[in-house]
Amino acid sequence: MATTSNLSFLLYLTLITTTLYFADSQSFIGVNYGQVADNLPPPDATANLLKSTSIGKVRLYGADPAIIKALANSGIGITIGAANGDIPSLASNPNSATQWVNSNVLPYYPASNITLITVGNEVMTSGDNGLISQLVPAIQNVQNALNSVSLGGKIKVSSVHSMAVLTQSDPPSSGSFDPNLKNTLKELLEFQKENKAPFTINPYPFFAYQSDTRSETLAFCLFQPNSGRVDSGNGKLYTNMFDAQVDAVHSALSGMGFEDIEIVVAETGWPTRGDNNEVGTSVENAKSYNGNLITHLRSLVGTPLMPGKSIDTYLFALYDEDLKPGPGSERAFGLYKTDLSVAYDVGLDKSSQKTPPSTNPKAPITPSPKTTTQWCIPKLGISDDELQVNLDYVCSRQGIDCGPIQPGAACYDPNTVASHAAFAMNLYYQKFGRNPWNCDFSQTATLTSQNPSYNACVYPSGST
Ligand SMILES: *[C@@H]1O[C@H](CO)[C@@H](O)[C@H](O)[C@H]1NC(C)=O
Numbered sequence: 001m002a003t004t005s006n007l008s009f010l011l012y013l014t015l016i017t018t019t020l021y022f023a024d025s026q027s028f029i030g031v032n033y034g035q036v037a038d039n040l041p042p043p044d045a046t047a048n049l050l051k052s053t054s055i056g057k058v059r060l061y062g063a064d065p066a067i068i069k070a071l072a073n074s075g076i077g078i079t080i081g082a083a084n085g086d087i088p089s090l091a092s093n094p095n096s097a098t099q100w101v102n103s104n105v106l107p108y109y110p111a112s113n114i115t116l117i118t119v120g121n122e123v124m125t126s127g128d129n130g131l132i133s134q135l136v137p138a139i140q141n142v143q144n145a146l147n148s149v150s151l152g153g154k155i156k157v158s159s160v161h162s163m164a165v166l167t168q169s170d171p172p173s174s175g176s177f178d179p180n181l182k183n184t185l186k187e188l189l190e191f192q193k194e195n196k197a198p199f200t201i202n203p204y205p206f207f208a209y210q211s212d213t214r215s216e217t218l219a220f221c222l223f224q225p226n227s228g229r230v231d232s233g234n235g236k237l238y239t240n241m242f243d244a245q246v247d248a249v250h251s252a253l254s255g256m257g258f259e260d261i262e263i264v265v266a267e268t269g270w271p272t273r274g275d276n277n278e279v280g281t282s283v284e285n286a287k288s289y290n291g292n293l294i295t296h297l298r299s300l301v302g303t304p305l306m307p308g309k310s311i312d313t314y315l316f317a318l319y320d321e322d323l324k325p326g327p328g329s330e331r332a333f334g335l336y337k338t339d340l341s342v343a344y345d346v347g348l349d350k351s352s353q354k355t356p357p358s359t360n361p362k363a364p365i366t367p368s369p370k371t372t373t374q375w376c377i378p379k380l381g382i383s384d385d386e387l388q389v390n391l392d393y394v395c396s397r398q399g400i401d402c403g404p405i406q407p408g409a410a411c412y413d414p415n416t417v418a419s420h421a422a423f424a425m426n427l428y429y430q431k432f433g434r435n436p437w438n439c440d441f442s443q444t445a446t447l448t449s450q451n452p453s454y455n456a457c458v459y460p461s462g463s464t
Contacts, residue, residue: 173233175248274329
């Protein structure tokens with residue numbers, strides 16, 4: 001139903017999105033800095049690289065002093081980690097937790113903006129019951145150590161989980177935790193609720209695709225046009241796997257009475273290459289996944305169960321890690337090369353955000369390689385209100401000529417919002433880079449290979 005308040009709310013959302021898009025750094029976009037490599041750039045170079053992007057946070061797996069120091073006075077949020085091997089002593093000996101905070105936090109804080117300590121990585125799904133039982137006591141001791149130096153509340157304490165803590169995640173509304181882990185999880189979640197610490201988890205649509213390699217699943221995983229999946233539990237429509245996975249976690253937390261605990265995505269990413277049996281690894285897919293994820297986060301649409309806010313998300317990873325064991329993909333998640341150039345461009349560079357891509361010599365002005373010509377049009381079922389916002393947004397941009405949809409011009413008829421918006425949205429897509437994320441419009445747009453031109457009304461395309 002079109003009402004004025006509705007319209008101004010949508011316009012307001014568009015303005016927020018636009019403002020954030022041009023903002024310097026975005027606290028909901030983080031990156032993982034894994035260091036299992038022998039070819040990493042010097043810490044200052046990495047710090048400068050991060051400062052040149054809109055990445056607002058970085059997660060370290062340990063507490064490497066060199067990079068923590070290099071990030072001093074940058075404002076960039078830093079997550080540091082205590083290793084699984086540290087858990088037994090942290091759990092059994094409060095002095096050991098004090099020592100850990102004394103050597104890894106106090107020398108650098110607050111110049112280095114440490115915001116979160118993760119105790120252990122994927123401990124709950126390690127199968128090591130001894131370690132699992134020591135997790136909460138270790139976290140508690142680290143919290144006590146922070147409290148005793150008045151850093152409780154300023155620095156949160158959490159632990160990172162793999163999606164395997166859920167035994168049920170499809171449909172998202174049915175998400176629930178492994179019953180075997182529920183006792184420990186309950187203690188952990190009670191601690192986190194009391195201390196307002198986030199639940200940190202690693203959703204990987206890439207791995208979901210490994211177990212279901214249909215092409216519609218790939219599109220669903222890559223935020224590309226697809227017909228979506230309706231959650232049979234609540235009727236909500238999902239258009240991408242990331243939202244589905246995050247909402248499954250939300251449902252699992254709700255099921256235990258902890259729906260208010262903030263969810264943070266500690267890792268998510270897509271590899272550029274892998275072993276022969278690892279399907280879907282390519283630069284093109286990695287670029288689609290991360291580029292579209294960033295656009296999705298910037299849109300502030302949120303997920304169907306948590307609308308209107310973007311979940312803090314640490315992309316995996318800053319660089320390839322050449323010494324990582326395991327399948328080939330493990331060494332190929334990097335967004336940047338170790339010579340500091342982009343592995344593929346996902347629009348994180350600050351300068352690429354400040355000027356429209358069409359006038360920025362660094363931004364890609366040639367269409368990204370694709371086999372077919374594509375046009376950008378509204379998805380089915382999008383309301384006129386939303387399309388009007390898109391129409392106003394595009395036609396108010398410099399360098400866009402909405403003349404063909406003015407009265408008397410070739411694309412004026414049919415004189416409907418849907419028809420005019422389709423023409424305008426395609427203009428925008430063709431003008432600003434022809435990347436998938438240029439055809440998003442807060443998830444109201446889709447790409448088509450069918451030429452929408454009619455009569456004398458010609459929709460521009462890469463080849464016209
Ligand atoms: C520290 O990082 C957090 C998370 O990105 C951010 O919200 C906060 O403003 C930063 N603090 C400072 C002092 O820059």
